[in-house]
Amino acid sequence: MKNIPFYPADILLPPQVTEKWPVIACDQFTSEPEYWKAAGEFVGDSPSTLKITLPEVWLTSSDVDKRTEAVNSEMKKYLDSGVLTEYKNAVVYVERTQPDGRVRRGVVGAVDLSEYDYTPGAKTMIRATEGTVLSRIPPRVKIRKDAPLELPHIMILIDDPDNTVIPKNPDGSILYDTDLMAGGGHIRGSLVSESGVKNIISALENLAGDRESPLLFAVGGDGNHSLATAKACVSEEFPLSRFALAEVVNIHDPALDFEPIYRVVFGVDPADIIAAAKRHFGAGNEKTVKCLYNEGEDEITVNGLPAGAVQSFIDEYLTARPDAYCDYIHGEDTVRKLSSEKNTVGFIFDGIGKSELFPYVEKYGSLPRKTFSMGEARDKRYYMECRKIK
Secondary structure, eight states: OOOOSEEEEEEEESOOOOOSOOOTTTTTTTTTTTHHHHHHHHHSOOOOGGGGOOOGGGGTTTTHHHHHHHHHHHHHHHHHOOOOOOEEEEOOOEEOOOSSSSEEEEEEEEEEEGEEOSSSSSSEEEHHHHHHOOOHHHHHHHHHHHOEEOOOEEEEEEOOOOOOOOOOSOSSSEEEEEEEEETTTEEEEEEEHHHHHHHHHHHHHHHHHTTTSOOEEEEOOHHHHHHHHHTTTTTTTTTGGGGGEEEEEEETTTTOOEEEEEEEEEEHHHHHHHHHHHHHOOOOOSSSEEEHHHHHHEEESSSHHHHHHHHHHHHHHHHOOOOOOOEESHHHHHHHHHHTTTTEEEEEEEOOHHHHEEEEEHHOOOBBBTTTEEEEEEEOEEOOOEEEEO
């Protein structure tokens, strides 16, 4: 039987979790500093994960080093002053009520980073679903390397069509039950009993089966770079760093949506880039891609995975245009809004289906970067549980 790289962890939480404690993943609302300023005003002087994480909107600010030091200082303060209570050898069952009312279920525990590899063609049990942007890792390492705590917004997927892993009625005590700030819905977490944890591990063993190199855990864009950062920070000096806290979610959960991540290119002549795309791809291909701009819309056809085909073309097109750039946009309405501006073109296409993800990654290694997102921005995981890493 294979050794499953998922374990209980010593989890830290406030004894009384209020709406001010959890905050949305740091890689959301990166173009909306007003969201984060409003979050800060809402939190005020209360303990909050907002104060022990660094929203990416501030990564390029002139005082980023000062902000990082403040995060580490606040972490130490929370550890020293009794803000956090430790739950030994814990797995947490999570019910997240999304803004649309649907409930997403998962379990939080520790994954063994020795079984995680984000490189294409990896045969480990934990793999990245898409290309990892290596340049995004060092800024995160700079934040994590001196931090005494970790807080995950990592969601790891399992391919469990029969719903055998995530417990339906856990019998442990409730740890938190609170609304989520800024319209994020509601979250409820409870301890999984010792027998319940054994059932989870047994079900994961059955999913892995007798395959020589099973893909058991798929790490999507939601947290992949965080897990890669954790891997880069593994140190023999700190044995706890070998593991990372994460939430495991079934890809077949009805509340988990796969949303395509579209492309919008700024600083270009729409007629020129669309004509170049038509020359690049030719006609009569399998998949249709809409091209939106301020005077209307056009379309091109591509073969294979649309996100990868479009991204490859954009990368090539922009090499000779240093003043132009591409952004990755969630939501068709946002793409249409941005594309109504001059010198801007949006590309809209179909995404990958849930049933296609695991077979694709096992066969081809990984998806192109920024292929899909799991749900809308306010559906993302909020920081909640903490764990010592030093």
